[in-house]
Amino acid sequence: MALVAPFSLYLHIPYCALKCPYCDFNVRVVRALPEREYTSAIVRELGHYADAEGWRGRSLRSLFFGGGTPSLFAPQAIGAMIERAAELFPFTSDIEITLEANPEDRRYFAGYRAAGVNRLSLGAQSFQPHLLSCLGRRHSADDTRAALETIRREFDNFSLDLIYGIPAQTLEDLRGDLAAALDFSPPHVSAYNLTFEERTEFYYRLKRGRIAPAPEELEIAMAATIEEALAGGGLQRYEISNYARPGKESRHNRVYWEGGDYLGIGAGAHSFLAADGAFGRRWREEKNPIRYMERVARDGTASMEYENLDAAKAAAEFMFMGLRTTRGISTNDFARRFGKKPAEIYPQIDAWVEAGLMESDSGRLRLGRRGFMVADEIFLAFV
Template identity: 45%
Template sequence: MDKAAGAAPAGAEPLALYVHWPFCLAKCPYCDFNSHVREVIPETRFRAALLAELEWEATRLGPRPLRSIFFGGGTPSLMSPETVGALIARARALFAAAQDLEITLEANPTSIEAGRFQGYRDAGVNRISVGIQSLNDEDLRRLGRQHSAPQAIAALELGRKLFPRISFDLIYARPGQTEAAWRAELAQALDLAADHLSLYQLTIEPGTVYEGLHRRGEIVLPDEETAARLYEVTVSEAARYGLLPYEVSNYAKPGSESRHNLAYWRYGDYAGIGPGAHGRLSLAGGLIATRRHRAPEIWAERVEQQGHGSGQDTVVTAAERAQEMLLMGLRLSEGVSAARFAARTGMPLIKALDPGILAAAIEEGYLEQEGDRLRATPEGRMRLDALLAALLL
């Protein structure tokens, strides 16, 4: 019998489900995600493996409340709507799905993939996240994207018509980018679909094509001062459309925040299935860190042999939980709840922090305390890595 036939246990930690589809049409030169290019994508095999791993994970989790499903990648919009629908239906059957279950699918705005949007909506997807990255054709070419600016605009327009909620990604601090050009590009995108925006500063990641180009001086990124001004342009332009920065890289109209990503940032339980997916799960042994094998074919072989593609799960210690929860929670404008922190880590919030550094950070205007919450100010969130390195005991 499906596990959702019974109610979720009282007090069970709600669950966010992440499904990783590892395949792309091409590898972007800046990307260090677990993505792979194949001449032929073995969709039937990988659909069966994802469904099998979902079943295996549900067996040990039981009928948890399911709050969100997120199809990420790679390029999930290379999946057929039938595969997406099968995974959604099985997750609903295995878990106690919320009435307002948020189901997000990342999509690229190529003409082939955009044409599948209606199929994804029919399959149950109610939130689409479109990988625009730029509305400048020359920059799209440099970023290795497979779509044009007109295709991006068409995908946004179609997404707005079909889905109740829509998000899109943009990359800023690109080579040669000016404040005026960025403001105009951002306004154009927000005018098309102003619900949720994920904004990422272009960085040089180890092992990418861009790392080699940057090392040889063939691409030059804007300096820190220019990048900071571009970030400020983003905050002000998004605010004109009613989008607020609820997280370092994410802006939304009130009520349109990504519930799935909030599960990460609030340090909730999340299960990850598919090659390279990872999770944090409350089980009998404590909080468990899970990770699947990264290589798609090896992952699929392991699922076929043993029902899952996992390596060894590890227990997350109290100190690790404290570090992870602060690293994630201080990215949010709402900050970290001391009560929630104690419940998830087993230690009081104040015991995880250097009292001298905490006092200095508050005095300098990088952190603030209000009631139960510790939060980083906008200035603090821009310096979060350095701040946490000094703050954590």
């Protein structure tokens, strides 16, 4: 039997105690959490894929519980999903099992560790009371500190999320957040530039002129401040929004950036399977959690909207996923896959290099610091 590379598994938990006004993830706030029913649906669908072409018999290199707020689920439920995944797909010895958690759920953290989670990703966002309030967060900075104390006791590996470019945030606020984060010597930090996503509360407030985004020059200064402060704490930038100590880069996210296979299970999750000789196939799950559970109960799976990528779509994906990382892309790998050098397909590349937004050396193409600031506009040009 041919050796097949291990794959990554994403499990989406679509529930939150509160909807954050800036968030456009697939999230529901419900009065009664259907923990048992939803866990059963995930477990059942795992069984479906264990028997499916492309996944059968393969081992697992990373497992990521994302949300929503997976930490609303008790350790028993999370443990049941991990256990089922382990029965169906052998775990590699160094498997990374991450769970996204909110500071107010710290009572569960030791239980998650016992259930097999080995990396916790904490949604801190900020340590400044006025910014937490602006972001509509339920937790205080003290909750976050207490959560980080618990995490440090239980987990060798963890990450925390910060948001910057929040309305009314100053450079001083940001320095405070970075220092507060570094107090806990995190192996990994994600620092996201606040985006005003359509159909979110923040988007409507922006349209009505009730909030203003941070000025562009301030955001540029903030990005530089983040990179410098975190480097001072031993964390190097390795992706647009991600910083890690050497060896502590997220193994799971790397699979997305490098075009590896991932299986997404749970309401609205996405999957990708590279196929021999073609450009791969992607699909997604039914988004609505109730319909998701109904479909899994009926059919064993809620997957839909299958799409076989053509060369143009696969090339675009290769570019904008690879360019998210500081390593960038290999122009030879691109040429091997698509028959031409990137600049032959995307002539804008020369102008970006000229303008200092992109760097090209030793067979690699990557965004520089200025390029990262306008990454979304650059990525649009590929699609």
